Amino acid sequence: MSLRNMTIRMARFSTALLALGILLPAALSGCAAQGSAPDSSTGGTPSGTITVFAAASLKATFTELAHTFEAQHPGTKVTLSFAGSSDLAGQLSQGAPADVFASADTANMKKVQDAGLADGTPKEFATNTLAIAVPPGNPAGITSLQDLARPGIKLVTCARQVPCGAATAKVAQAAGxxxxxxxxxxxxxxxxxxxxxxxADAGLVYGTDIKAAGSSAKGIPFPEAGSAVNTYPIAGVATGRNKATAQAFLDLVTGPEGQKVLAAAGFGPPAQGAGSK
Known part of the structure; x- marks a missing residue:
């Protein structure tokens, strides 16, 4: 090979190396930029859809708060699923997709925690107590918890595994x-x-449910209800895909605006300094 040819080949090789040196950092930079793009599931501005599993007694308040959240964060959507807390906990353990879980008691939240499905420490955000619900006019003449044990009274309660059912069993035991x-x-x-x-002649439900029913039902408070105060915790779901938006919804529920809506519905505040239980 002549000296002239060798010189030409070396020049071409140097040019190729120079081009590679320019293109490679640019390509790597592009990959890094793509990898660091904001992801609504890990941080940043709330966006997209979240699914909230919430206790049935939260239907009115969480529906209102979902509308508020969507108005505050354009482009977001809150899909709500209401049922008994035990049913919701069971659905989560079976792999049902959700981003937030709000339970009407700490026992069902603990089931979710024990299954490794709670994202972080649940936060208690409300309390509730039972009251007797009767139809308008109270045809059976119910005036106390003791009246519910009268022969012939058609009483309806929650099943024991449901928070309101567990509370019913507790108040009945306390009253003998x-x-x-x-x-x-x-x-x-x-x-x-x-x-x-x-x-039914009567049912044991939460005071908040009777308030939400308006003229459709009459509420009868009873002193024994204080022996079974239900505490409501809320947490993100570990398998949820939209972490940032879920956290923003949690912040709304537990913050001043959410607490105002809950108080207006008749919920009590969480215990001072309450956290996970």
């Missing part, structure tokens, strides 16, 4: 009563539905 419901429901809203439709 043996209640014999004609039906046990899986959600507190179903109990109230039996009362408002006239299928």
């Amino acid at each position: 009563l043996a209640l014999s419901p004609v039906s046990e429901e899986n959600a507190v809203t179903d109990v109230l539905g039996k009362v408002t439709s006239g299928e």
Whole structure:
């Protein structure tokens, strides 16, 4: 090979190396930029859709808060799923997709925690107590918890595994009563539905449910209710895909605006300094 040819080949090789040296950093830079793009699932401005699993007793308040959240964060959508807390916890353990879980008691939240499905430490955001719901006019003449044990009274309660059912068992035990419901429901809203439709003489539900029912039901408070105060915790779901938006919704519920909506519905505040239980 002549000296001239060798010189030409060396010049071409140097040019190729120079071009590679310019293009490679640019390509790497482009990959890095792509990898660091904001992801609504890990941080940044809330966007996209989240699915919220919430106890049936939260239907009115969470529906209002979902509308507020979507108005505050254009481009977001909150899909709500309401049911008994035990049913929702079971659905989560079976792989149902959700981003937020709000339970009507700490026991069902603990099931979710024990399954490794709670994202971080649940935060308690409200309390609730039972009251007796009767149809308008109170045809059975119910005036106290003891009246629910009278022969012939058609009483409807929540099933024991549901938070309102566990609370019912607790207040009955505290009062020394043996209640014999004609039906046990899986959600507190179903109990109230039996009362408002006239299928039951009375039902044990939360005071907030009676308030939300308006003129469809009458509420009768009873002192024994104080022996079973339900605490409501909320947490993100570990398998949720939209972490940032889920956290923003949690912040709304537990913040001043959410607490105002809950208080207006009759919920009590969480215990001072409450956290996970």
